[in-house]
Amino acid sequence: MFQSILSNLAIILLGHLLMSTLITYRERFSKHLLYIYTVVLFSTVSITMLYLPISFGDYRLDLSLIPLIFLALFRGWKITVPVLFIVSAWHFFMGSDETLSSIVFVLILPTIFTLLLYERKIPTNINLKILFIITACWIISDLPIILFIPNGMEIFKNTFLLRYISFLSVASIYCAFILIGYKNDRLKQRLEFLASHDPLTNLLNRNKFIEIVEVKMKESDTNHYIALLDIDHFKQLNDTHGHLTGDSVLKEISSIFNKYESDNLKVARYGGEEFIIYLKTVYDKQAVRTLEHIQNEIRTTPFHSNNGGSLHVTVSIGLAKFESGSRLYDVIHQADNHLYSAKNENRDQLVVSFD
Structure with missing residues (x-):
């Protein structure tokens, strides 16, 4: 037995x-x-x-x-x-x-x-x-x-x-x-x-984002875009309401990104209060419209402060498009320049590199 x-x-x-x-x-x-x-x-x-x-x-x-x-x-x-x-x-x-x-x-x-x-x-x-x-x-x-x-x-x-x-x-x-x-x-x-993810927001980290986008760039039947998004006056928000409120705002914005994330849109935390977005669409207008929707949702969302009050947050965005022969880091640099322009134009702006 x-x-x-x-x-x-x-x-x-x-x-x-x-x-x-x-x-x-x-x-x-x-x-x-x-x-x-x-x-x-x-x-x-x-x-x-x-x-x-x-x-x-x-x-x-x-x-x-x-x-x-x-x-x-x-x-x-x-x-x-x-x-x-x-x-x-x-x-x-x-x-x-x-x-x-x-x-x-x-x-x-x-x-x-x-x-x-x-x-x-x-x-x-x-x-x-x-x-x-x-x-x-x-x-x-x-x-x-x-x-x-x-x-x-x-x-x-x-x-x-x-x-x-x-x-x-x-x-x-x-x-x-x-x-x-x-x-x-x-x-x-x-x-x-x-x-492969940022521990605070649970979004992709920079290295994993780059790895994913480099694979997607090889698809030639569509257009590819990179956007850099920065929370306006984030240092002032931290100084006024505390870092716990700042962390809460980062998490809530990340939850908004999650609504839009798909195979055609990937988001990562790029550093501090800055995020990087990859988009894949057929038309330029689709990419712009998607980012405008995200920007408007952040603009109209009441964020919670640590003392129980509510905050209104805006973001600035720079958008760049992959052209033939473009390298990823060149497009990121271009999007960063447009982000810098958006922040210089009174913030809460979307600046693009095409008509």
């Missing part, structure tokens, strides 16, 4: 290692190919476990349901259903006369039950939820003993503890590795975010 448990555990952890490797290098695969690899991997693990049952006298317990439970719990319907279909089909064509009841109770019903409890975000009480799901799925999978075997209830009473402990122990170890992997993946994503 223990040898079978260890064999099942080895197979399931090997599958987890391979899945972790796929997740680590997921950027190298297309979404479609990654989906296929995941389906094949989980199907293979579950089918292999069919051939490693745990024996209790004349009765056996296979643990092929466990990968399906966690796949359903953490990945949802889209990827679980094809894996369930493949494993069930294999079980049907390779099984015995009792295969149909095994497929229904051991595979289909527990998996559907788990899918009904699927959540996109991992809840805080995930450990209790997993314990409940594992126990419920084990009970469902053991129902054929009670329903279809003579003296089934007596057999269930004599073996249920060992069967449950075997099922729970393998599932718990697998669960621990999955949760550790999720925590590591979230930590990695957080570190990547911090490396």
Whole structure:
């Protein structure tokens, strides 16, 4: 019995290692190919476990349901259903006369039950939820003993503890590795975010912005623009209302930028109270109109000061256009010159480099 448990555990952890490797290098695969690899991997693990049952006298317990439970719990319907279909089909064509009841109770019903409890975000009480799901799925999978075997209830009473402990122990170890992997993946994503974003505003930082724009500049079927935006009288605002109010204004302006951000518009904090914007449009008027909308929304937004009052903030903007053969830093320099002109023209202005 223990040898079978260890064999099942080895197979399931090997599958987890391979899945972790796929997740680590997921950027190298297309979404479609990654989906296929995941389906094949989980199907293979579950089918292999069919051939490693745990024996209790004349009765056996296979643990092929466990990968399906966690796949359903953490990945949802889209990827679980094809894996369930493949494993069930294999079980049907390779099984015995009792295969149909095994497929229904051991595979289909527990998996559907788990899918009904699927959540996109991992809840805080995930450990209790997993314990409940594992126990419920084990009970469902053991129902054929009670329903279809003579003296089934007596057999269930004599073996249920060992069967449950075997099922729970393998599932718990697998669960621990999955949760550790999720925590590591979230930590990695957080570190990547911090490396590419400004910590105060959560906008892109300058280096990441330059990296993104240099890629987008290669698209030749549209026009590209760079704008530099500066908050007017920001030093005076800090001196009068305090740096906490200044930080609050930066955050609120960043939230306005987030409304406009898309594949055609990227914003980064350039330094201090200055922001840099990349725009991609077909017509010059579209770029100007978008910046005017942003400028007007900032102008009409009541910002909150640290003492509970409200502030009105304006911004100056310099806009430059990529011309044939332009280098990014040359366009940024040009936008900076126009920003300087806007601030010299009583601020709250938009100055462009084209008609």
